[in-house]
Each structure stands twice: as C-alpha cells, then as structure tokens.
Amino acid sequence: MRVSVIGAGYLGAVHAAAMASIGHDVVAVDIDAARIARLQAGETPFHEPGFEPLLRTGLNSGRLRFTTDLSEVATARVHFIAVGTPQVAGGNAADLSYVDAAVTDLLPHLGAGALVVGKSTVPVGTAARLAELVEGAGRGAGLAWNPEFLREGYAVADTLKPDRLVYGVRDAPGAAVSAAVAEQLLDEVYAPIVASGTPKVVTDTATAELVKVAANAFLATKISFINAMSEIAEVTGADVTTLADAIGYDERIGRRFLNAGVGFGGGCLPKDIRAFTARAEELGRGESVAFLKEVDAINLRRRDRVVELVLDSLGQRRYTGRVAVLGVTFKPDSDDIRDSPALDVVVRLRGLGVDVVVTDPRGLDNARAMHPQLTYVATAEEALADVDVAVLVTEWRDYRELDPVAMARLAGAAPTIIDGRNVLQPAAWRAAGWTYRGLGRP
Ligand code: UGA
Helix, strand or coil, X not given: CEEEEECCCHHHHHHHHHHHHHCCEEEEECCCHHHHHHHHCCCCCCCCCCHHHHHHHHHHHCCEEEECCHHHHCCCCEEEEXXXXXXXXXXXXECCHHHHHHHHHHHHHCCCCCEEEECCCCXXXXXXXXXXXXXXXXXXXXXXXXXXXXXXXXXXXXXXXXXXXXXXXXXXXXXXXXXXXXXXXXXXHCHHHHHCCCCEEEECHHHHHHHHHHHHHHHHHHHHHHHHHHHHHHHHCCCHHHHHHHHXXXXXXXXCCCCCCCCCCCCCHHHHHHHHHHHHHHCCCHHHHCHHHHHHXXXXXXXXHHHHHHHHHHHHHCCCCEEXXXXXXXXXXXXXXXXXXXXXXXXXXXHXXXXXXXXXXXXHHHHHHHCCCCEECCCHHHHHCCCCEEEECCCCHHHHCCCHHHHHHHCCCCCEEXXXXXXXXXXXXXXXXXXXXXXXXX
C-alpha cells in the first residue's frame, strides 16, 4: 500500500521505516530539512537500538523515502499523523498546533477514499474535531485514530510486535470512509501484525484517544505509587525494593514499573499526565483525575530528595567537594534528555554552587546543546576521579556494572555513592569503602 507519514520525529521516523519493512511504499514528510536530509542519507537523528538497519534496509529497498515536500503524499491511501504534541509554554495543556497544521496542510493532497490516521497523543475530542475538517474538505477522505505505545529504546520492537492494536474509527452517517472500510485499511497496513494474533481493539475515536493517555497515566501512577512508598520507607527504615518485590509477586499488581528511584521523565509521561489533567478540567471533570497532580508532585519530590542527599553527603564540603552525576538522559538506551530527572538534578546542583560534572554514554551532545554551562566528561572513570559524592541517576548498563573496588581507587577519601535508581548492590559498594545511599532503602 502507498502510505505517508507526516512528522519524522521519534515516532514518525520509526513508524515509516517499520511500515517499509512490512512491504509498504512509504513517504515520510517533515518541515525540518536537516533532519530529512540525514534520514534520507541513512543517518539516524537520535539513538534508538535497531533503527539504523531498519532505516537503511528501507532506503535500499526503494520503498522508503523522506521529503520536505508535502505534495509527494498525494498518491498515498493512508496518511499517518505523527507530529509532536508538547506541553504548551506556561500551561499544562497539549500544544496542538503541529497536529492541526499537519492535517490542515494535508487536506489539498487527499485523494478520494484516503484515510488520515492520527498516531500522535492528543486530548480526547481532538480526533472528532479533525474528522469534521477532513470530511468537510469534500475530498472523499476520512479519519481514524490509532495511538502508538512505543517505548524509547524498544521503539522498533514495539512498532512491529506491539502488545495490542487500537483502532478508533468513525461511524458518522454519510462519512466518506466508513468505520468498516477504515478497519479494513488499517488491517491491510498492519497485515503481518494482525496475522500474528496481536490483540486488536476496534472502538470509537474518543476511546482510542483515551486509551493512550489512560495507559500513560496508569504507568506514571504506578511509578509514583512506589515512590510514595519510598518516602514512607525513608522515615521508617524499611526497604522499598524488597517491598516492590513482595507486592509484585501478586499478579494483580505485577513487578514491572515498580522501580522506585528519581522518578519518571521523558517526552511523554510528564506532559501526558499534565495534558490529561488540563483536558479533564476543560470537560468539567477535573476532580476525576486530580490525583494525577499528586502523581506529578510525588515524582518531582524525588528529584528534590536526590539533591538533598547530595548536599547532606557533602556536608561541610558543599562548596569544595566534587560531585559526579552518572547519566543525563531520561532513561538508558536513549539520547533523549527531554524532562530528564538526571539533567534536572545536575542543573539544580550547579545552581546551588556545587562543583558537579556529568557523564553519559549517549546524551552529552543533546545536554551540551541545551545547557552549555555544565561540565561534561566522556567517561564514568573521568567523572569519578577524586569524587566525593557520585550519583547514579540513569541506569545505563555501564553504570550498573561499575566495579566498586576499582571506582573507590579513583575516588577521593571516604566517597559516597547515591543510587538514584536502586540498581546497585549496597553490600558490594559498602565493602569497597563507599557510603551507599539509595532511595527508600536503609
Ligand atoms: C512511555 C510509555 O512507556 C510508552 O508505552 C508510550 O508509548 C510512550 O511513553 C509515549 O507516550 O510515547 P517512554 O517515555 O519511552 O515510554 O519511557 P518509559 O519506559 O515509560 O519510562 C518513562 C520514565 O519512567 C523513565 O524516566 C523511566 O526511568 C521511569 N521509570 C520507569 C521509573 O522511574 N520506574 C519504573 O519502574 C519504570
């Protein structure tokens, strides 16, 4: 099938390459000419395991191309909207200007029977509004919403082997593309994924939009729940990691996403829970999701806690001691620093006058571009030289596997390690001469 993808960011670029790998003829469009040139040359603009080979195979097959010229999408039957919906400046709501512009600009290029398929995360009600625009353009095209659940670091696998497919389709009377035809088109797009028995939920567009934000809200709540337990553990001497293991054995609860630490960040969870709160308030149902404000607050308090632990560990050495922060991205296997708890911790420490250096296997270029005032070093070994307090904030494998004995030889006298993700073995670090401090662990 001829398919277009509007927006070649994280979601769109991966989706486009994945669709080409299924066998579709894909054109991906973005207004960022530099990004398009890189993608067309087979270079990945972000770090994502497995994406580069998929991209190159797609380009070499002739079934994948990147352009800034929107008119090249005219022959496509399905048009995916994969542009960003960031948080608005100075508010909690989602900025829909990119989604609105993408759909509006697409209208003159739509052929009869074409289907516009939203993948971006949007406030509930957006699809119905955009559908009227598409149907009202009189080109015989329709709209569906098909949210994406990919995680950074697993984007390729999550796209080609998703947990579920969700189709939000419209059964509006007189719609140019009926719900049944929209479902058929999406089944054709995802043919191998459907054939492999992936659960498929076919519903209305409002439910589809809500599925996405509800999923992210649930994940954020799960993380903040365990981080709230962490706060209680800290004042009682309990160990939150043991607590998580013990409650996680209950299949109704489950151990995944119960890792207490410095909390969640990234381009999705924080802004999605805020946008959900803002949308619920608009709908007069603010109280239904008021708990998400608490989820956000608990999450942000964990960053305060890490800063507090660093200052406490420095004690008298507040302005003379050396601090190393391990990790700057919002999670491992990504170079994404959007709303990164790690970066937040570094910026705050620097703002407090602390002598802090930061390292990361992949995130330094992005961090340097945003915060040139910080001190960056290339390796953990350099960062830990003569260090008084080391803070692990992003649990890259390299950092989880650091040898505490070798690191103690590099560090200053009586060093402290703060384990912001509770991934280190306290006994091993203590035995090597470090003072170990976790989050919610004695
Ligand atoms: C998240 C969702 O997991 C995806 O399903 C969704 O498609 C995506 O947002 C999106 O909306 O596009 P992602 O932002 O890539 O994916 O990252 P996650 O793996 O969910 O991690 C988010 C944050 O939570 C990270 O900062 C991570 O360190 C933190 N986290 C995760 C914890 O603090 N504890 C945990 O137990 C798990």
